[in-house]
Amino acid sequence: MEVVTTKTEVTTNMPTTKNEIAMQLKDVSVAFSGRTAVRDVTFDVEEKKVTSLIGPSGSGKTTLLRSLNRLHDLTKGAVVEGQILLGDTDIYNDKLPTTLLRSRIGMVFQRPNPFPTMSIYDNVVSGLRFNGIKKKALLDEAVESSLIAAALWDSVKGRLKNGGTTLSGGEQQRLCIARALAVEPEILLMDEPTSSLDPISTKAIEDLMGELKNRVTIVIVTHNMQQAARVSDNCAFLLMGDDRAGELIEFAETKKIFNNPSDPRTLDYIQGRFG
Amino acid sequence: MMQTKEPSFNGSSEVAERVSHSATSDRPYKFVLKGAAFFFGAVVLVFVWSVLQAAWPALRQNGFHLITGTSWVAGGNGPFGAFALIADTLITTLIALLIAVPIGISSALALLFLVPPKFRTIGASLVELLAAVPSVVYGLWGLWYLTPWLSHTVQPFLAGITGSQFPFSGPQQGFSLLLAGIVLSVMILPTIVAISRDVISVVPVDLIEGGLSLGATRSQVFTKVILPTSKTGIMGAIVLGAGRALGETIAVAMVIGSNIQMPKSLFSTGGTLASTIATEFGDASGNTGAALAALALILMVITASVNAFARVLTNRAKATA
Numbered sequence: 001m002e003v004v005t006t007k008t009e010v011t012t013n014m015p016t017t018k019n020e021i022a023m024q025l026k027d028v029s030v031a032f033s034g035r036t037a038v039r040d041v042t043f044d045v046e047e048k049k050v051t052s053l054i055g056p057s058g059s060g061k062t063t064l065l066r067s068l069n070r071l072h073d074l075t076k077g078a079v080v081e082g083q084i085l086l087g088d089t090d091i092y093n094d095k096l097p098t099t100l101l102r103s104r105i106g107m108v109f110q111r112p113n114p115f116p117t118m119s120i121y122d123n124v125v126s127g128l129r130f131n132g133i134k135k136k137a138l139l140d141e142a143v144e145s146s147l148i149a150a151a152l153w154d155s156v157k158g159r160l161k162n163g164g165t166t167l168s169g170g171e172q173q174r175l176c177i178a179r180a181l182a183v184e185p186e187i188l189l190m191d192e193p194t195s196s197l198d199p200i201s202t203k204a205i206e207d208l209m210g211e212l213k214n215r216v217t218i219v220i221v222t223h224n225m226q227q228a229a230r231v232s233d234n235c236a237f238l239l240m241g242d243d244r245a246g247e248l249i250e251f252a253e254t255k256k257i258f259n260n261p262s263d264p265r266t267l268d269y270i271q272g273r274f275g
Numbered sequence: 276m277m278q279t280k281e282p283s284f285n286g287s288s289e290v291a292e293r294v295s296h297s298a299t300s301d302r303p304y305k306f307v308l309k310g311a312a313f314f315f316g317a318v319v320l321v322f323v324w325s326v327l328q329a330a331w332p333a334l335r336q337n338g339f340h341l342i343t344g345t346s347w348v349a350g351g352n353g354p355f356g357a358f359a360l361i362a363d364t365l366i367t368t369l370i371a372l373l374i375a376v377p378i379g380i381s382s383a384l385a386l387l388f389l390v391p392p393k394f395r396t397i398g399a400s401l402v403e404l405l406a407a408v409p410s411v412v413y414g415l416w417g418l419w420y421l422t423p424w425l426s427h428t429v430q431p432f433l434a435g436i437t438g439s440q441f442p443f444s445g446p447q448q449g450f451s452l453l454l455a456g457i458v459l460s461v462m463i464l465p466t467i468v469a470i471s472r473d474v475i476s477v478v479p480v481d482l483i484e485g486g487l488s489l490g491a492t493r494s495q496v497f498t499k500v501i502l503p504t505s506k507t508g509i510m511g512a513i514v515l516g517a518g519r520a521l522g523e524t525i526a527v528a529m530v531i532g533s534n535i536q537m538p539k540s541l542f543s544t545g546g547t548l549a550s551t552i553a554t555e556f557g558d559a560s561g562n563t564g565a566a567l568a569a570l571a572l573i574l575m576v577i578t579a580s581v582n583a584f585a586r587v588l589t590n591r592a593k594a595t596a
Contacts, residue, residue, distance in 0.1 A: 069488060076392065103490030113481040117503040127489030130499070176485070183489060 020047040022187055022217040023068070026083040030063050033077035036245040037063045040082070043236055043251040045187070050209060050218040052232035052254065054225060056274065059238040060246025061221040065189050068219065069105040070098050086187075103131055106180030106216075107189040111196045112172035114164030114179070120156050123164040123175055127183040142182045149215070150178035151208050170201025177208065181216070188212065190220040194227065206231050225270065229258050237266050323575075330572045333565035341569055347535045349555045355566035357573065359537045363452060363545040364577075366538055367527065368520040370456025371463055376513055378460075379467030383475055384497055386468070399472075406465035414529030417458040422449030422530070425457075430542055445542035450532035453541040455550075458526050463516035470515060474508025474592050475501060508592030514585035522578045524549040548574040 023045040030038045038060035045051050053061040063072075070091060072078040084091050091101055106127075114123045124146050125139045133139065143160065147153035152174040156167070164175055173193060180188055190209075194202040209218060209231045222228050228235055235254040241247045250257060250266045261267050268274060333341065337355050344356015386398045426449035433443040445451070478501050486496040502509070532544025533554045546554065548570050556567055 071484060071488065074484075074487070099490045099492055102488055107484075107488035109481055109485065109488075111481060113479070113485040115482060115485070115500060115504070117506075126486070126499070127491075130486070130489055130491040130495050179489065 019049065021045065022047040022086075023219075024083070024085040025064075025068075026085070028064065028067060028080065028082035028084060030060070030067050030072065031079045031081075032075065036243070038067075038238075038246040039241070041236075041238075041246075041248045042082075043234075043248065045217060045219055046234060047217050048213055048215075049233040050213050050220060050231050051234045051236065052228035053219070053221045053236050053238060054223075054228045054269075055238035055246070055249075056240070056269070057223075058240045058244070058246070060240070061238055062191055063246065064238070065191055065219060065221050068187075068189055069102050069107055071107070073098060099130075103127065103183045104185055105187045105189060106183060106185035108173070108176050108180055108191065108193045110192045112169055112176050114167075114172050114175050116163070116165045118164055119161050120164050120167070120175060121160040124178050124182050127179060131183065146178040146182040147175075149181050149212065150174045151204065151211075152178055168201075170197050170204060173197060173201065173205060174208070177205075177212075181212075185216060187217045187219065190218060192221050192223055195223060202227075225258075229254060237261075237263075237269065239265060239269070326568055326571055326575070329568035330565055333562055333569040336562060337566075337569075341566075342573070345537055349535075349563050349566075350558050351561045351563065353562060353566065355562070355569070357548070357566075357570055359535055360546055360548050360551055360570065361573065362538055363531070364521055364547040364549070364574075366452050366545075367455040367459055367531070367547055368517055370453060370541075371459035371520045372513065372517060374457065374460035375464045375467050375516060379464050379512070379516070380471050380502075380509060382464075382468045383472040384501070386472055387476055388493070388497075402465045402468050405461070406469070410462065410523060410526040411529075413458050413462050414526035417454060417526065417530040421454055421457060425449045425451070425454050433541075441539070442541045444540040447542070448532070448544075450530055450544050451542040452531065452538060452545050455527045455531040455545075455547070458530055459520040459523055462523060462526060463519050466519055467512050467516045470512035470589070471505070471509045474505045474512065474589075478504045505592065507588055511585050511589035511592055514581055514588060518578050518581040518585060521547075521581060522549055522574060524553045528553045548577075 021044045025044070026042050028038065028041045029036060041064055043051075053065060055061055066072055067080045068084060068091075070080075072080060080092055083093075086096075086101070086104065089096055115126060118126060121143055124143045125133075128139060128142055144153060144157075147156060152171060155171065156162075156175075165172065167175060173196075177188075177193075194205050197205065206227065209220070212218060213233075220228075220232065232254045234252070235257040236251045237249045237257060238246045239249045250261060250263045252262070256262075257266060258270055261270060333355055337344065337353065340354070340356055342361065343358055344354055345358045346354050346356045347359060348354060382398075382402075386395060386402075390398055426447045430443065430445075430447045430449075434447075437443050482500050482504060483496055486500040487493075491499065527547050528550035531546055531550055533546050533550065534544040535546045535551065536543065538545055552567050552570050552574075555563065559567060
């Protein structure tokens with residue numbers, strides 16, 4: 001099969017107000033065993049803002065997100081090209097250990113994944129323990145502050161010794177957010193964090209994100225356009241190209257993407273003409 | 276002549292015919308199946324009953340002394356005290372587990388996570404090959420290759436450490452509890468590798484990625500996430516391995532030295548319950564036959580309870596996965 005390499009013209013309208021940049025993506029491509037899944041994505045992730053990745057299935061949103069904390073390293077045959085800068089550090093080329101990188105870039109997954117053999121307490125401090133922190137006072141403090149930040153403290157403070165999987169689905173996801181926050185990451189990646197939750201739990205997580213962006217930069221993949229419109233400041237719209245590789249169609253302030261997109265394909269998607 | 280039969284969809288007679296036909300054709304089939312099941316149950320009962328019956332004279336003569344007695348004199352009327360045999364059985368199994376469990380679990384982890392995919396099938400077939408080797412072959416291997424190695428290399432080295440004191444005292448002849456334990460460890464290794472690989476492979480990828488995304492190293496993910504999550508199933512694998520080691524007969528009989536005495540060191544010769552039955556049944560004069568049947572009974576009780584325990588554990592592991 002002939003691979004057509006049409007380089008898409010990307011309209012990138014960065015916001016006028018200058019903000020600190022937490023992470024830069026420069027021509028990022030991800031391929032699995034030679035098949036390109038995402039091609040040449042370039043945009044900046046602003047600090048203490050929520051950046052959403054939207055697009056139909058197969059557009060490479062999750063693939064792109066997982067390249068940001070080097071989770072593809074586990075997959076045989078996965079190749080990430082281009083540059084991803086965390087501050088000044090190229091996360092793929094500089095000598096930054098992946099363990100350190102991943103403690104600076106936390107992740108929340110599609111389905112809540114608390115460790116089933118650990119208590120609520122142990123789940124929250126698991127990341128700290130992985131990083132070698134043993135002092136009880138430090139751990140206790142991290143449990144309280146992370147659970148408060150994840151809006152879970154009041155409902156679980158009396159049963160921290162209970163198993164993490166005894167909580168409801170929405171609570172489990174907030175526990176996973178607390179677990180990620182405990183390590184005090186600079187960036188929090190969220191891969192469709194509400195896709196397995198009911199509307200009330202979804203609302204709780206969305207409200208939480210509004211609070212969280214005061215302390216952490218968030219990059220969220222979502223299937224739900226309304227969610228992207230509600231929670232995010234900036235928005236990247238991806239679409240599968242002719243050769244089935246995902247491409248960035250448009251990156252701009254969320255307001256602009258939803259009210260006045262530059263690319264007709266973005267408008268079509270926003271208005272629900274495909275998806 | 277209006278006998279042409281219309282294909283009718285409400286021809287209830289035809290349907291009824293078919294229903295009754297299928298009901299009658301099922302009957303002999305059910306009969307055969309039920310009969311086979313009944314026969315099987317009867318065989319088990321007769322089998323247990325006959326072992327009990329054969330062991331009865333020895334049970335009546337020796338009572339609890341059969342389990343607690345430390346002196347076993349075969350070939351006459353006793354005394355028949357199987358304590359040393361039970362001890363040897365447990366010691367050799369313990370040695371086998373101490374060697375096979377760490378190697379087995381590490382191999383399972385390596386096969387699943389570290390070995391490149393194309394070597395994974397080779398690894399898996401090696402494990403199956405090990406499991407398919409008949410035990411007499413392991414016995415020969417122990418006899419021909421491990422005996423000299425143990426007596427010329429391992430034992431002098433270990434005896435040097437303790438100055439020929441416990442637990443490495445004893446004659447340097449190779450045949451020993453330690454050798455039996457080593458041979459058993461190789462024999463139970465495939466069981467432990469295969470079953471722990473199965474139970475580890477169902478640990479959700481979500482949990483592994485969850486651990487890594489928090490900055491865990493791979494070994495931390497192994498020890499803090501994967502092993503705790505699959506520990507019930509791994510316990511099941513270990514207990515199944517123990518079950519095999521407890522009951523193994525011919526390979527042990529070939530390397531343990533068949534000399535019934537209270538174990539004094541790892542290099543003591545000895546005899547397990549199973550190996551003793553195999554080596555002494557030819558000389559079952561006096562009450563010896565009944566005593567051997569009693570050994571068989573003890574062995575059956577031990578292995579049946581160990582296997583039942585393993586079943587409980589592996590079922591629980593499947594239920595939680």
